[in-house]
Each structure stands twice: as C-alpha cells, then as structure tokens.
Amino acid sequence: MIHAEGVRKRFGTTEALRGVDLDVPRGSVCGLLGPNGAGKTTMVRVLTTLLRPDGGSARVAGCDVVGDAERLRYRIGLAGQHAAVDELLTGRRNLELFGRLYHLPRRTARRRAEELLERFGLTEAANRPVRTYSGGMRRRLDLAASLIVSPPVLFMDEPTTGLDPRSRLALWDELRALVAEGTTLLLTTQYLDEADHLADRIAVMDAGRVVAAGSPSALKAKVGGDRVSIAFRDAADLAPGVEAVRGVLAGEPEIDAAERRLVVPVSDGAASLVRVAAALDAAGVGVEDLGLRRPTLDEVFLALTDAPAREKEAA
C-alpha cells in the first residue's frame, strides 16, 4: 500500500533523507521509529505530497507521490504533530469545513461530521469552540478530520505526543479498530512501547536512513536473544551461585558484583530458567529475584541508532 524506493530529500546542506526504502502491505501497521532529526517527519511529508522528494520514488495507494499527487490526496488521511483544527470554530464546523474541502456535497459533509463526532465521543462538545477542548478531545477531533473520506491509508506523525496515559490508550484502541476495518497505518513515534503495541512492522530510522526493519520480535532477536537474570540475597551467595549456574547453562555469565547480579544469555528460554531455579535451590543459594528477560525495544533502539557515536562524530 506504501512503497518507497531510495527516497532522498535535502534541505540546504542537510541531507534529511538519504535513500529511504519502505514497504507497507495493505491493512498493516508500520511504525517509523527514530530519534529527533532522524527524518521521520520528512518521510511522512514526502509520502503525503507535502514535500517533493529530490530523488527516488514512492507510491501510496497506487498513486505516485509526485506524478499523481492530486488523486493520492483523496486516498490518505494525515494527522500531523499538531492538532490541526481551527480553534475558533466548533468541532462540528471544523469537520464540515474539511469535508467540504474534499468536495463532499453540503449534506454529505454534514452527515459525515455527525457520524465522526458520534464515533469519537464528541457529540456533546460538537457545538463548542475547539479552544475549550482538552488535549485528548483535540486529538480525537484531529483524527476524525483525517478520516473524513475513509482513507485507505492513514498517516500519523507522533499521534500521542503530549497526551495523558488514558487518552493515549483510548487513541491506541481507536487506531486498532481502524486497522481492523482494513486501514493501512503508518505512524511515527519516539515511544517504543507505542510501536511495540501497535506496529506489525517497525522501521528504525537514523540520520536519514532506515537502519533496521522487521517485526518487533525480529528486531529484538537481532540485538540478542533471551537472558536469565538473577539477583542474589547476599554477597556471599554470589560465588556458589555462579558455580551452580555454570553447571546447568552453557552461556558465559556476566557478573555485576556490586549489584549481586548475574545475567546469562540462553537459547531455550523458559526451560533454562527452570534448570537454573532447580540448581540454585539444590545449592541452597539465597535468591532475591530470578527472571527471564527479553530485550526491550529501547535496547534495540539504542543499539541500532547509536546516538553517542553520532554525537562524537559531529563534535
């Protein structure tokens, strides 16, 4: 549904996009993840026809972003970083206005506004000016405005930035429902849990390139597999504990004496955990905490984007 090849964009001397490839199948969710300045927003702006790429090509919903921009605009919805709605007008008037600009007949625009207000729980606030809305309500209205023509492809640029946790969860539910109805969604985010919860595939961007792409679990596997982590009760437990663990696990343990902690990479996950628990119990070692850890997307993110190295390079 979204297909980009070697998209490049330069602003003055800054290369914002240095050949981005992206492939998002119909009905799936792609999370574009990356630090500030990685080029996520620029990529979204290219795909939504707001920016003309300097090189490469991109198609969205079967339309070329340069050659067929007008047709494309009827098939996408965009919710940017701001809640892009008119503060002075009422929620209803905003939706009617945007509907009319999609060239819906007046009556259809009105009916569509009504439907969307209902769907996003804004019917009661419909006749109030938007400046009286809460942040969450504004976001919902903004999302509603991007759904006026039932777009097959929806772009959301950092949709939950600045939202409280409850509004954030509510928005996630809304997005999941849209995807269940068949919408293809591309969202950019700095929140790894957001990408983890919503996205089928994640593309990690850094310095204008996609540095890694795949399902969340594949990306985690890339950084390393599961690990067993043990915290001992006393410093005295450490030595016999390490001994016991070495007896049942092949991996080389990583020892943090000050924290009385031990981490061992394992290949067979839960089974290793059971063997370790039995061995520690048999050795009579005091254990405070024992668990199987999977790498978080945060670790993936830091490993892949390597921000400190880049800062060094810049300095």
Place this chain on the structure above:
Amino acid sequence: MITVEPPATRAERLRWALSDTFVIAGRSYSQLRAQPGQIAAELVAPVIMTVLFGYVFGSAISLPGGGDYRNYLMPGIFMQVMALSAVAAATSVAEDMARGIIDRFRAQPIARGALLAGRSLADLSKDWLSLAMMAVCGLLIAGWRPRGTPLETLAGFALLALFGYAMIWLGTYIGLFVKNGAQADAATFGWLFPMTFLANAFVPLEGLPGWLRAIADWNPMSAVVSAARELFGNPRSAAASWPLQHPVTASLCWSLLIIAVFAPLAVRRYRTAASR
C-alpha cells in the same frame, strides 16, 4: 464508506476551485462571527489616531493651501487602516502554519491557490466593513464630509479597498515566511506603521526636507491618500511629483502592481511552505 474521485472535466475542476475558494472564505466568516468584537477592537487604534491628530496635533497644523485639517486627515486615516490590513492577513496565515492547519489543507485535494484566494476575499470584505465603520466615525467624531458626488465617494472607497487588497497579499506573503503570529506582526506592523507617516496621510509634504519629500512623494500610500482626497473632494496639498499630480492613476497602478507581484509569489510560497 465515503470515497471521492478527482474532477474529470475542466468545468468540474473550475467549479471545485470556486467551491474551495468560497468554503475557505466561509471559514474566515465563521471565525469573524466567533469573535464579533474583533473588528471593533482593531478599529480602536484608528479612532484614537483620529482624535489625536484631528484635535491634538491638528490644532498646530495649518494646511498650506487652506482648508479644514480634519477633512484633510480622514482619507489618511482610511489609508492607514487599509495599509495595516497586511498585519491581520500575515498574522492569521502564520498562525495557521504554526498550528499545522496549512499542512492539513495541503494534504487535501484543494484547488491550487483557492486557499489564499478565499482568505484574501474574506479579508477584503472585512476591509469594506472597516471602511464603513471608520467612515461613520469620521462623520461623527471629526466632522468629515465627502464633497464629491455619491459615485465619486464610492470610487474613493473602492480605490482604498483595492489598496487594502494589495496589502492583504503583501501580508499573506510575509506571513508564509515567519514562524508564528507574533513574528508576523513584527514583520509587517514594524515597518508599515512608520511608513504611513512617511506619506501625506497626516501632514502636508511641503515642510519636509527634499530627500524625505522625494520618498514621501513616491510612497504608494501618498498616491492612495491623494486619490481619496480628490474623489472625496477633501482638501489636498500642492502636488510636485507625477504620482501626486495623477493620484487616481498612480494609486491604481501601485495597487495592481503589488497584487500582480505578491499574489503569485504567495501562491507559490504556499505550495512549498513547511509548518514549523
């Protein structure tokens, strides 16, 4: 499920471009209705100027050719209100950019140019409203009386409104470059307001030093004021330069020139402008 296809024929494309323009103008109209005090608030300053110049400074100004200073002043005030319509235009377009509304419009299949055209038309009708309100103020406060025929008076206001329309396009263009409303205000009001004084709006130009007088003579604002004075039959001072000897032609030329330059520039800028 709602889907829309792009226009198939040239006629339909034109119809949609017109529809877009009116929908956008309708938005400005709704905004105005949402804050009915806005126009009145914008006119507080010119009313104060009318009183300040008409009764305070004006008491020390005598026109070289004779005539009533307050009747001389009002066309200057009208012009100043029109000149400063650039400020409101710049501010509102900059605010729309900062809020990302321009991005939303640009990601929608809106006819090229319709957004700015719609806004400019709405601003123009606002200018007419301001002129009407200021005319009433002039009649009541300053004892201003147009002495031309009704048609000439109407032509005078039309010429002022045309200048206002030119300034709306200038302001729109500037507004597309700045980051927010406050910057837009500084980038327009900051030089336009002093420039209204470097003209014959408030004082006759006879007393100015030569170089300053040359600037004031060729200031488009002077031509507009002179043209309005001529059409309203209000006192005028002696005209030494071509624009002030042919003020109606000169002000028409100035206004059309400004529109011809800044309207296309603004539309071009709008298509590539990024929200920040």
